[in-house]
Amino acid sequence: MKYEIKVSKTQQSQLPNLDFNHIPFGKVFSDHMFIADYREGEWQDLRIVPFQNFSLHPANMTLHYSQTIFEGMKASKDVNGNPLLMRPEMHAQRLNLSADRMVMPNVPEDLFLQAIHELIAIDQAWIPPADMEGSLYVRPYMFATDEFIGVKPSDTYKFVIFTCPVGAYYSKPVNLITEQKYVRAVNGLTGEAKAGGNYASSLYPAKKAHEKGYDQVIWMESPEFKKIQEVGTMNLFFVIGDKVVTPATTGAILRGITMDCFKTILKDKGITVESRDIYIDEILEAYMDGELKEAFGAGTAAVVSHIASITHEETLMTLPPISERKIGNMLKAEIDGLRAGTVEDKFGWLTKINVGVGA
Template sequence: MTTYQITTELGANKKDKIEADQLGFGQVFTDHMFVMDYEEGKGWHNAKITAYQPLELSPAAMVFHYGQAVFEGLKAYATASGEVNLFRPDRNFKRLNASNDRLCIPKIDEAFALEALKELVRLDRDWIPTAPGTSLYIRPFIIATEPYLGVNPSKQYKFMIIMSPVGSYYKEGINPVKILVEQQYVRAVVGGTGEAKTAGNYASSLKGSELASQQGYSQTLWLDGKENKYVEEVGSMNIFFKIAGKVVTPALNGSILSGITRDSMINVLKSKNIPIEERAIEFAEIVEAAKNGTLEEAFGTGTAAVISPVGEFKWLEEVLTINDGQIGEVTQMLYDTLTSIQYGTMEDPFGWTIKL
């Protein structure tokens, strides 16, 4: 690990905390943030924790014009014993570097980034909510800051970490959501940026989400960008189906995000001896399973929502109801297991949590 020194500049004023029952998602931010600069020829430098504040950037900063922006999402959890748990943060910084590579952004020192994150969480520890189902959402991100309008990788960047106390991502909470299967637009293609966690992927998904919302659906299920028939992922989640006792999820093919919660769920399923298969899945197979009664459960997974059961898909003019719109047994087990590990109410047999 490269040796860096973090300068800490405490904010002069403490912001008022929000009551747990008023917490939404990503609307309130803690007192401090982490910032680090990059300059070609100098590398990453000037690491500091400072008061949460607006950025001052040139209108020509390259992030505004060519979209060099990557980010991550993870959480800190308050445990009943008074400790704080981080859940697999090393995987987040490893994935951030994979996104960096795809977007021609200089890689960060993953071990140092984790230490910076820990220091920031310790400093703003009193922002971690303790009510059931709440947590501190953590957003590391990197943006291109060089003021230049040529189409090249930037020579200057900022790496930042901000944090936000949050409640449930979906208003439905752990209750099943309704998903619209997108037919007109595509999110990503193999060889594109679909497997990177970059801002542009989410920008291109907004239209589908808007159309889904207009029809009363919470999210969009994206199909592949080439043949428009293979299941890829939901707007903010990876997707799983339980068909005739076996759980299946789309294989990582280069256009699907390698979800850390996805990987965690697969490991839990294997530990419970529940059959799990990663493969290409035609949505026509899901339709057939719904019609013949073998589609038993469906659920999405992601850091923000943890797990979100799906009670209904709409595909073309067909509405497919799953498990009578109720949460399934396996979905409930996965939610209970993962959240119990995250909040420290059960032993962590996988070694995923880091205690602060």
């Protein structure tokens, strides 16, 4: 279905103020945003407008009860300057899984995709060129808009998409500690959803870890704190011998789209990848045997975030130098290459933005 999206363009583009060589992550916003309002059981007033503030009633339900979900993906330009998206339909589907869990309305997948295409077509000049290795971060999100005090699902919502240009994201190798007291999620809670509250509750343990000199925590399953879940806001991979292992997503772990890409690429290259329960004892044993070759986080922002060390209780595991890490470096190069159009899109993950639309 083709939706009618009303477009009003900015009179004053902020693009001339952007220095593509120095873009602070998440602080610069492109000229336009998409907004839809959910009222009386349907999405209404679909519009692309100049980037602007909202005005919120003090009793806005999101501010009190956190009925809010989001997605994060990237638009890039290939070496010929064509704007591309990678697996946007997976993000649409995950947004709706999050919506179901948080008793929020679904956004029809075709509306989600059309809105992103039209928005990016209008702001495509904000996508850094392929040789700069940056991208346009796309943030779709939905939040409750009822003005009401009392815990219940809101009857009205806003679905919004804005975009931020981001530079090449080289995360330095991180030093991690296994979390032994706090949890990010347990089966049955909202860990599988990309719900705002999950991130709020992760801040305190992360702050405690920073105070002890670590960059982030490895989330473990309570109450034993032995089974490994995720790292910060990324899925986790280990290379043990010639095998790659990643925790199975069985209820408490976000089903990362980067993780899914990695599993497909690894299988395609004939590398064994296992998605299963992983306990810290197995990692300690592999380390003692000299078999723990790599560990890395996987997520949209950094693609691969190499792990320099993991501390578990009294044991510090220092991993091999990054230059020796074949798997993590290969996976990052594959994803970056796909986004730049220099690696063949053999799985059909890339979608070209039709720049004629709405421009």
